[in-house]
Amino acid sequence: MWSLDPCRKEVLKFAFSCRVLTLVLQVLTRFLGSSTPIIYWFPAHLLQAQEPLLRSLETVGQKPLSGDSPPGQKGPRNPIMELLYNWKTCSPVTRNILGYFLTYWLLGLLLHCNFLPWT
Known part of the structure; x- marks a missing residue:
């Protein structure tokens, strides 16, 4: 032995x-x-309270599809995608929240695929 x-x-x-x-x-x-769910409710509450673009989407309701919508899309766009498309006009709170979640997603994607510890 x-x-x-x-x-x-x-x-x-x-x-x-x-x-x-x-x-x-x-x-x-x-x-x-x-x-x-409170981990996700709090950023959603901040986005609803601070972002004028989301408030304008609420008041308008379901918008008809624009001419530049992706092929095969039958409903309105995702509000988060609208925020990402209009990044420069978003409030600083919205940019920080979206930046945090996008960074977390991207780091998780890169590290997990390389067998590094990431949740």
Whole structure:
């Protein structure tokens, strides 16, 4: 039977504890993100309260499709896509919220595809 020297044992303990910590953090954030809607309600409330473009879409209601709508689209555009198309006219609160969620999505996409810990 082979044995490890004390230095290698410490390195393995450290690596194992780091991996366990990473897994626990990923699982906790996934549980919180999927079971706690207030995380998404608060930014939605801020967007509804601070963004004039969303308030104008509410008052107008369902707009007819414009000529530049994607082919095969039968309903009105997504309000979030409208905000992204009109990025320069959005309020700073809207830019920060959209920037946070887009950055989180992009980092998650890049890191998860490369087998790096990301939730």
